[in-house]
Amino acid sequence: MSEHACPTCGRVLASQRGVAVHHTKSHGEQLPNRSCKNCGTDFHSEYEKQYCSESCRSQGVSFEGKDNPNYSGKRQTTTCEICGDAFEFYPSEKEGQYCGSCVEAKTWQETPDIAGDANPNWSGGKQQVSCAVCGDLVERWPSEMAEIAVCSETCRQEWLAENFTGEDHPNWKGGGNIEYGPGWNQTRREALKRDTHTCRYCGVSAEKLERNPDVHHIVPVRWFLNTDGYSVSDAHSLDNVISLCPSCHRKAEFGIIATETLCAEIGISPEQLPTSDSR
Numbered sequence: 001m002s003e004h005a006c007p008t009c010g011r012v013l014a015s016q017r018g019v020a021v022h023h024t025k026s027h028g029e030q031l032p033n034r035s036c037k038n039c040g041t042d043f044h045s046e047y048e049k050q051y052c053s054e055s056c057r058s059q060g061v062s063f064e065g066k067d068n069p070n071y072s073g074k075r076q077t078t079t080c081e082i083c084g085d086a087f088e089f090y091p092s093e094k095e096g097q098y099c100g101s102c103v104e105a106k107t108w109q110e111t112p113d114i115a116g117d118a119n120p121n122w123s124g125g126k127q128q129v130s131c132a133v134c135g136d137l138v139e140r141w142p143s144e145m146a147e148i149a150v151c152s153e154t155c156r157q158e159w160l161a162e163n164f165t166g167e168d169h170p171n172w173k174g175g176g177n178i179e180y181g182p183g184w185n186q187t188r189r190e191a192l193k194r195d196t197h198t199c200r201y202c203g204v205s206a207e208k209l210e211r212n213p214d215v216h217h218i219v220p221v222r223w224f225l226n227t228d229g230y231s232v233s234d235a236h237s238l239d240n241v242i243s244l245c246p247s248c249h250r251k252a253e254f255g256i257i258a259t260e261t262l263c264a265e266i267g268i269s270p271e272q273l274p275t276s277d278s279r
Helices: 016-027 054-060 100-104 153-163 184-194 221-225 246-253 259-265
Strands: 076-079 086-089 127-130 137-140 214-217 241-244
Touching: 184 214, 184 241, 214 246, 241 246
Parallel strands: none
Antiparallel strands: 076 086, 127 137, 214 241
8 A cells, every 4th residue: 555745744644635635734735736838847726727827828838820729721712792802711710701891881781672472471461341331441451351341430339239239249148127026125135234235245335336236146037037946036035145346246247256256255155056956
């Protein structure tokens, strides 16, 4: 087994690394681990340096000709593709297509023509279609084409008025006013009292509304009318109504507020609501 001695105090250790660690800790100095390629001086470096200083590096390294780390041969001559003049360039650079004058003048940055049918996304331009109300011609891009076209807001409103009425309206419920019958007014008063005249969903009070909240049937009255074994009066149960402000009432009517949420607000389970199987 080889032994290694500390050059300062002579202490013998089992490895050269052990000597290096000992010397650093005991003598406050790191032992040399490299020799300068230029002057031969021993020095310490954590990196793979070949020279002990910048001075030795400058003396030991030549940056001329092929000794330059960026050297890649002599310049070559080519012809500018724009003006036709001959110019020199280094092979290490991008292939010499344009001379310096044309590059500085930005002649090479010609904007491509992408107007009209030269555009790769060209689809024929605007098309003329007739207004569905007055018949006047209007222009529309293909991406704007729909089943109907109107030329103005006035024509759009007239078309909606003619086509979104009665059974053609997406919110059509069958038409006619439903007679709520006896018992409704009493149930409405009891619901408002139970709910302290406050919207059970958003919490707005009658004072802020400047009116009482609406009283909403969780299971609609029309369901009781159209289901065998039930009558309109069956809809007017306190377990089937909840006080809602007009805004929340609309949300409930359109299903934006879930039935389960409404039931939870008045402390009942959805299973307690009537169904066609619960007669």
